[in-house]
Amino acid sequence: MTTPLIIGLLIPLLGTMLGSAFVFLMKGEMSQRLQKSLLGFASGVMVAASVWSLLIPAMEMESSQGAWSVLPAALGFLLGMGFLLLIDELTPHLHIGTDQPEGVRSHLSKTAMLTLAVTIHNLPEGMAVGVVFAGAENHVTTISAASALAVAVGIAIQNIPEGAIISMPMRAAGNSRWHSFLIGSLSGAIEPIGALAVILLASMLMPILPYMLSFAAGAMLYVVIEELIPEASGGRHSNLSTIGFAVGFVLMMVLDVVMG
Numbered sequence: 434m435t436t437p438l439i440i441g442l443l444i445p446l447l448g449t450m451l452g453s454a455f456v457f458l459m460k461g462e463m464s465q466r467l468q469k470s471l472l473g474f475a476s477g478v479m480v481a482a483s484v485w486s487l488l489i490p491a492m493e494m495e496s497s498q499g500a501w502s503v504l505p506a507a508l509g510f511l512l513g514m515g516f517l518l519l520i521d522e523l524t525p526h527l528h529i530g531t532d533q534p535e536g537v538r539s540h541l542s543k544t545a546m547l548t549l550a551v552t553i554h555n556l557p558e559g560m561a562v563g564v565v566f567a568g569a570e571n572h573v574t575t576i577s578a579a580s581a582l583a584v585a586v587g588i589a590i591q592n593i594p595e596g597a598i599i600s601m602p603m604r605a606a607g608n609s610r611w612h613s614f615l616i617g618s619l620s621g622a623i624e625p626i627g628a629l630a631v632i633l634l635a636s637m638l639m640p641i642l643p644y645m646l647s648f649a650a651g652a653m654l655y656v657v658i659e660e661l662i663p664e665a666s667g668g669r670h671s672n673l674s675t676i677g678f679a680v681g682f683v684l685m686m687v688l689d690v691v692m693g
Contacts, residue, residue: 438632441566441585442625445558448589449621452596456604456613463601466673471594472665473674476657477681478591479558483657485689486584487561487650490568491643493575509644513651517557521659524549543606551599551620554660557652558588559627564645566628567635573642583692587685592621 455463488506495502525539525546534546541549565584568576600617604610631638631645638645665674 438566438570441582442562442628442632444582444585445562445588445592445624445628446618446621448592449555449596449624450614450618452593452598453600453614453617453620455597456600456610456617459601463597463605465668466670468598469665469670469674470677471598472661473677474681475591475594475677476661476665476674477678477683478587478685479653479657479661479681480678481682481685481689482561482584482587482591483650483653485686486565486580486587487646487653490565490573490575490580491646491650494573494643494646505641505643506647506650509647510651510654512644513557513648513653514655515651516648517553517652517655517659520553520556521655524553547599547602548616548620550660551595552623554595554656555592555621555623556627557649557656558592559624560631560645561649561653562588562624563628563631564638564642564649567632567638568642568646570632571635571639579692580689583688586692587688588624590684591681592624596621 488510491506491509492502495505498504521536523537525534525536525541539546562581562585565576565581569578569581596617599620600613603613603616608616662674665671665677
């Protein structure tokens with residue numbers, strides 16, 4: 434495994450760790466305005482990455498099929514949505530700002546269920562990073578090393594608010610700064626693990642790479658629609674989440690086009 438590839442896999446985790454480090458810089462609970470802005474920003478990055486970095490390359494890879502080039506993207510997208518729906522239904526987790534657990538009943542602590550909620554978010558992001566790097570490493574013409582790096586950087590930027598959004602409430606609930614930082618950081622550990630698993634299976638997955646790209650897109654957009662946007666748009670200051678979404682979307686789009 435090459436050094437650039439290792440760095441690319443670790444970049445998203447570093448973004449989560451940087452966001453989790455907000456507990457050392459801020460006192461008290463994160464303001465609602467900032468949380469809404471960050472949730473909107475994260476949503477914008479994920480939507481742009483799904484479209485520009487995953488769905489469009491999936492269709493371009495099948496361009497020789499004419500009108501049928503959309504079929505792998507459509508099927509993979511729906512499978513990704515269905516997969517995250519299943520994970521969401523089976524995994525006990527708790528979202529920030531609510532006291533009503535989701536998924537199967539369990540006796541897990543609130544901290545554990547909050548961490549599982551963020552882990553569900555991070556799984557498709559890790560898959561997205563892994564599948565684009567797998568395509569770049571195998572010299573797929575529609576996916577360059579630069580565009581794969583753009584996805585990793587975009588996800589890392591998106592992970593900064595995610596890390597903060599998980600660690601700050603931990604601190605406000607009475608946990609120490611270091612404990613809150615550790616929990617926030619560990620919530621992003623699934624990303625390099627998921628990305629590495631996809632890369633190790635790359636030789637087997639290459640024939641279905643268009644499906645894998647769109648699968649990751651569907652999984653990511655499930656998280657945006659089911660979790661991030663409802664949390665960002667509910668209550669006061671929803672206009673800040675809209676602004677954050679626009680900024681995140683444009684930033685990820687520019688990264689993909691410029692670096693691709």
